[in-house]
Amino acid sequence: MYSDSAILQFLFKFENIIFSGLAGLFLSGLFVLGTRQLTLVPGRVQNFLEIIVEGLQNFFSDILGHYAKLFVPFLGTLFLYIWCMNMMGLVPFLKSSTTDLNLTLSLALCVFCLVQYTALTRLGPLKYVDHLAGQPRDMIMFILAPFLLPLFILLDVLVPPVTLSLRLFGNITGGDTLLGAFLDMGAQNLFHPTGALSLLGGCMAFLTTVVLRFLLMLLDTIQALVFTLLSTIYILMVLPHEEHSH
Amino acid sequence: MDYQTGLALALPIGVGLAGLGCGIGLGNGIRGAMEAIGRQPEAHNKIQLTMIIGAAFIEALTIYALVTVFLFMGKIGAH
Numbered sequence: 001m002y003s004d005s006a007i008l009q010f011l012f013k014f015e016n017i018i019f020s021g022l023a024g025l026f027l028s029g030l031f032v033l034g035t036r037q038l039t040l041v042p043g044r045v046q047n048f049l050e051i052i053v054e055g056l057q058n059f060f061s062d063i064l065g066h067y068a069k070l071f072v073p074f075l076g077t078l079f080l081y082i083w084c085m086n087m088m089g090l091v092p093f094l095k096s097s098t099t100d101l102n103l104t105l106s107l108a109l110c111v112f113c114l115v116q117y118t119a120l121t122r123l124g125p126l127k128y129v130d131h132l133a134g135q136p137r138d139m140i141m142f143i144l145a146p147f148l149l150p151l152f153i154l155l156d157v158l159v160p161p162v163t164l165s166l167r168l169f170g171n172i173t174g175g176d177t178l179l180g181a182f183l184d185m186g187a188q189n190l191f192h193p194t195g196a197l198s199l200l201g202g203c204m205a206f207l208t209t210v211v212l213r214f215l216l217m218l219l220d221t222i223q224a225l226v227f228t229l230l231s232t233i234y235i236l237m238v239l240p241h242e243e244h245s246h
Numbered sequence: 247m248d249y250q251t252g253l254a255l256a257l258p259i260g261v262g263l264a265g266l267g268c269g270i271g272l273g274n275g276i277r278g279a280m281e282a283i284g285r286q287p288e289a290h291n292k293i294q295l296t297m298i299i300g301a302a303f304i305e306a307l308t309i310y311a312l313v314t315v316f317l318f319m320g321k322i323g324a325h
Contacts, residue, residue, distance in 0.1 A: 163306060170309030173316065226302035233299070 020097035023084040052080070063232050067239055071232070074114065078107070079228040082168070086220035089176045090213045096220075099176055104169045108161035111231045116157070119238035128238070132156065160234055164227060171223045175216045182209045250322050257315045257322075264311035271304045 003009065011018065034045040042050055056076040061068035082098065089096025097103050119128045134141060134148040182205050189202030279297035283290045 166313055167302065167306040167309055170306075170313045174309070174312055222298070222302075226299065229295075229299055230302070 015095060016097045016100040016103060019088060019095055020085060020103060022094075023081060023088060023097070027080055027084055060232060063229075064236060064239075067235075071235060075228055075232055078111070078231065079224055082107070082227055083221060083224040086172055086224055087217070089172065089220070090179070090216055096172055096176060098168055098172045101165065101169045104165040105161070107168075107227075108165040111164065111234065112157075112161040115160075115231075115234045115238055118235055123238060123240055127240075131238070156237075160230075164230060168223055168227050172220065175219055179209055179212055179216060182206075182212060253318055254322050257318060261308070261311050261315055264308045268304050268308040271307075272301055275300050275304060 030045075031049060034049040038046065053076065056079065057068065057072050060072050060075055064071060085097050085103075087096075088094040089099065119131075123131060129149070130136075132149055132152045133145040134152065136142045136145045186202045186205030186209065189198045189205065193199045193202065276297060279293055279300075282293050286293075
């Protein structure tokens with residue numbers, strides 16, 4: 001598309017897959033390096049990784065309670081993977097793969113499969129349908145149940161993957177497009193200046209991108225956190241809840 | 247007015263209106279969170295977490311409007 005060489009065309013066509021694979025390789029390499037010789041008194045890399053893992057464990061056990069041990073591997077990896085991919089968009093020559101709706105949709109479908117499997121194995125199919133029909137206990141609720149069941153299936157089963165993926169995709173694409181617009185203004189004014197004032201404008205646009213990257217770092221972290229938190233809450237809603245009321 | 251002019255006029259107004267509604271909603275939500283923290287400062291961790299989740303839900307509504315803009319953006323200028 002942009003060049004004649006086949007390698008560059010291949011790289012451009014599959015850039016989202018390549019960058020998401022790079023993020024996965026980076027995270028895997030970091031954790032393999034850190035856990036090569038696990039000692040009781042940790043060295044520097046192992047200490048850093050322990051801070052991350054223990055922080056995530058505390059965070060999820062606040063919400064999930066005693067089920068946290070089962071779900072922390074998946075949710076922690078999800079958070080770190082999405083965070084790594086979002087951050088890659090702010091580095092000058094890389095691109096964040098979460099700007100691809102296919103990728104966010106596949107992540108949301110992974111969460112959807114986990115939630116449905118957890119519901120069917122922990123609650124059981126009959127109790128799950130009862131939970132989806134609004135838990136009918138008396139006559140009025142039994143009459144309303146056939147109307148509530150499709151509504152809750154739509155709202156609690158079908159809609160969450162769509163909203164999860166669209167939220168992550170939209171936020172990250174919006175942020176990166178804003179950064180790209182300012183970089184475009186800066187590059188056009190610096191490489192094809194029409195006067196002294198346009199050079200000043202180009203420099204100011206580049207300075208704005210520097211400041212904008214810090215704001216986008218905060219926003220991308222929040223979006224990764226929100227994706228993981230909402231997945232946690234969807235899992236929490238289908239776990240058998242003894243203590244808290246619905 | 248052909249459809250391209252209509253799109254070019256309507257898309258920014260749509261996103262602006264979505265931003266307006268979500269701004270009002272977010273302001274109300276965060277005001278509630280601030281009042282709750284002021285009333286009971288020792289629960290501020292839970293309240294802050296719930297506020298972030300609620301803000302993400304409301305912000306997603308503006309993002310849906312933005313995604314619609316991305317979908318229709320290519321039609322302006324296409325023939």
